[in-house]
Amino acid sequence: MNRRSRRKVLILAIVFGVAVATVLGLTAFEENLLYYHSPTDVKAGKAPTKHTIRVGGLVVDGSVNRAPDSLKIVFDITDNAESMSVEYTGILPDLFREGQGIVAIGSIQEDGQFVAQEVLAKHDENYMPPEVAAALEASGKSAKGATEHKPQGTSY
C-alpha cells in the first residue's frame, strides 16, 4: 500500500469505528431508557409488565408493612388520585418515611405486583422528586410543599 491508500484505510477505519460505537451506543441507550409512570398510569394499565420502569408517589400513611423475619417490606404509594402497592426487600434509604415522596425502580410482575430493585428518597427532607410533584399536580391535588419547593442546590 502506498501512503495515500494507507491514509484512506486509516480514515475508513476511524469512520467505521465511530459508526460501530454509535450503533452500539444507541442500542444500549434505547434498552436502558427508564420511563416514568404514575400510580394512575399503572392502575389504568398503561405501564408495561416485566419491563423496568420508574414509579413515584407519596408513601401512604399506615401502609408500611414489614415481614417479621426478613427484610421484605410492602407499602403503598399514591399520587393522591390512585395508589399502588410496592414490594421491596432490603434496606430503605434514610429519608424514607410515611408521607415522603419517593421514586422506585423495578418492574410489574405477572400478578400485577410492583417489585422494586431500588427505592430512592435522596436529597433533603423537604425535597419532592420532580416526577412526584408533577404527578400530584396532574392529579389536581397538589400536596403542600410540592409547588413551594425552591431549589437550594445543596446536592453535589
Next chain:
Amino acid sequence: MIPELGHFALIIAFAVAIVQSIVPLVGTSKNQTALISLARPAALTQLLFVGLSYAALTHAFIVHDFSVLYVSQHSNLVQPLMYRISAVWGSHEGSLLLWTLILSLWTIAVAVYSKNLPEILMARVLAVMGMISTGFIAFMLFTSNPFERIFPTPLDGNELNPLLQDPGLVLHPPLLYMGYVGFSVAFAFAVAALLGGKLDATWARWSRPWTTVAWSFLTIGIALGSWWAYNELGWGGWWFWDPVENASFMPWLVGTALIHSLASTEKRGVFKSWTVLLAILAFSMSLLGTFIVRSGVLVSVHAFATDPARGVFILGFLVVVVGGSLALYAWRSATVISFGRFQWFSRETALLLNNIIFLTATTAVFVGTMYPLVVDAFGVGKISVGRPYFDTMFSLVGIPLLLLLGIGPSIRWKGDDWSRVVRTYTLFFIVSLVAGLLIPFMVEEKLNLSTGLGLAAALWVALTTLKDLFSRISRKLKLSMSYLGMVLAHFGVAVFVAGVTVTTTYSEEKDLRMVPGSSYNISGYEFRFQGTRKVQGPNYIADEAVIEVWSDGELSGELLPQKRVYSGKSNPMTDASIDKTFTRDLYAALGEELDGGAWSMRVYYKPLIRWIWLGCILMTIGGALAVSDRRYRQTVKNKVLEKNTAAASA
C-alpha cells in the same frame, strides 16, 4: 455591617472586572502601552475585592450572623467551625463566590508565572479571564446575592445538609473548582491567540502546563467526590452515573483529550485548530457542569420557571461564552495553518485516535445526561437513562483506548515502522491476554470473559508502560519530568482499571436482618453483631452498632456503623464503618431498628476498591510531575527550541 461591606466589595470587583475585560483589549487594538499594562493591576485589584467579599461571607458564618439569609439557611449554632467555613460553598450563591475567587487566583497565577509572555498576549489572556469573571459576578449580583438579608433575624439557622458534613466534602468542591476554573486559562489562551491571529508552538507550550495543572486538580477532585460517596452515602458504590457526577466527568474527558492534543501541537505543530477547539470545548463543559449542578435544573427542569431570572441568565451566559468563542473560532481558524506532516503510522495518529475515543466517550455521557433534561423540558415525558447504558459505553470505548495506550507512547513522531511496534509488543499482548483470562479462571474455575479482558487490559497497560520506561533507561536516554509524569499517570490508569474490574466482579454485598449475637459469613469473614449503644456527637446523637469481624478463628477488627440524628433534622443519617486495607475493604452500614431488638444492616466485602482511588492519585501526581518539567520554566532556551521545531517541521 460586614455583610454590606462584602456586598460592596463584590460590586467594586464587578466594576474592576469590566475594566479588566475592556481596557486592555482597546489597548491592543490601538497599540497603547498604558492601556495594555493596565491588565495586571486590574486583575490584582479584582482579586483583592473578591477576596474581601469572600472573607466577609466566611466571617458571617463564623460569627453566626443569621440576618444573612444564606447563613441562616446553611448553618446553625451547634455546627462545628470547620463545617461553618465549608458551608460557604455548601450551596448555590456561595459556591459561585468560591468559583469567582478561584478564577481570580488563577488569573493572578497566570500574571505572575508567565513573565515571558509577550505583553499583548498577556493583556488579551487577562481580558478574556476578566470577561468570565464579569459574567459570574453579574450572575451573583443580579440573581444570586449571597449577602441578601432576612428580617426578622432568626435566632438559629437551618443546618448544612448533614451529608455535606464530612472532611472529604470540605475539600471536594474547592478541588473540583480548581479544575473547572483552571480550564479557563487554556480557554483564555485559545481565545487570545485567535484574537491575535497568532497560533504557534509556543502558544501550546504556554497553555500546556496550565491545562495539566487544572486537569490534575479535576482528577483528584472527582476522585475525592467518589471516595466521599463511597464513605458517606452508605451504598458502597464508588460511581453512580448520576447527572451531578457526569457534570464533572465531561470536562475531565475533554480535558484529557486536550492535554494529549496539546502534546502534538507543542512538539510537532500539528492539529492546532483542533487543539484550540478542544480548549474551548473543555471550558464550555466546565461551565455547563457548574450550571447544571448549581442551577437546580437537575432537581427539576421546571425550577427554571420558579426563578426565571437565573435560568435565563445561565442560558444567556452559556450562549455568549460558547457561541461567541465558536464564532471567533470559525472566523479566525482559517488563518491557523498546521504545517507539520506525518505518516499514517505515527505518534500524531495515535494521539488523534486518543482524541476521537475521548470525544466519543464525552458524547456518550453528554447524551445520557442531557437527553432526559431535554425531553422533560419539552414536556414529552419523564425518562431517565439507566446505568447499564453508561457501563456498556465505557467498556466499548475502553478496549480500543487501553489497547492504544499501551503502544502509543513508544510510537515515534512523524512516522514509525508498524512492524517494529508489532514485533516489540506481540509477546506483551499475548502474555497479558493469557494472564488476564487465567486469573478469573483460577478464582471461579470457569471462563469469565469481561473480567478477564479487564484484567488483561490493566496488565497490558502496566507492562507496556514499564517496558517503554526500561527500554529508554537501557538506551541511556534522558528521562524528562514530563515523560516520567506520563509514565506514572498511565501506570495509574492500569491500577484504576484493575481496581474497577476486580471490585465490580468480586464484591459481595448482603442486606441482613441481625439480632444481637447473630453472625453472618461473607467471603471468609464472619460478621458478629454484638449489639447497639447510644453515642453523643458534637451536633448529633447516634445509635452505634458493634460488629466484630472474625477471620480464620481470630478477631481481625471491629466495625462501628452509626445511625445519626442531627439536631434540627428529623431524619436519621447513615454513617458507614469501613475496615480498609490495600487489598480489600469490609464495610457495614446500619439500616433501621426492627422488632425484637433486631436491626437491618448492609455488609460488603470489596476487594481492591482502594486501587480505584490509588490509580487517580497516581494520575494526579503524574500530572504534577509533568508540569515540573524544566522546559516550561526556561525562557531563553525557548526561543532556540522554537527555531529548531520550526526548522524540523518546515
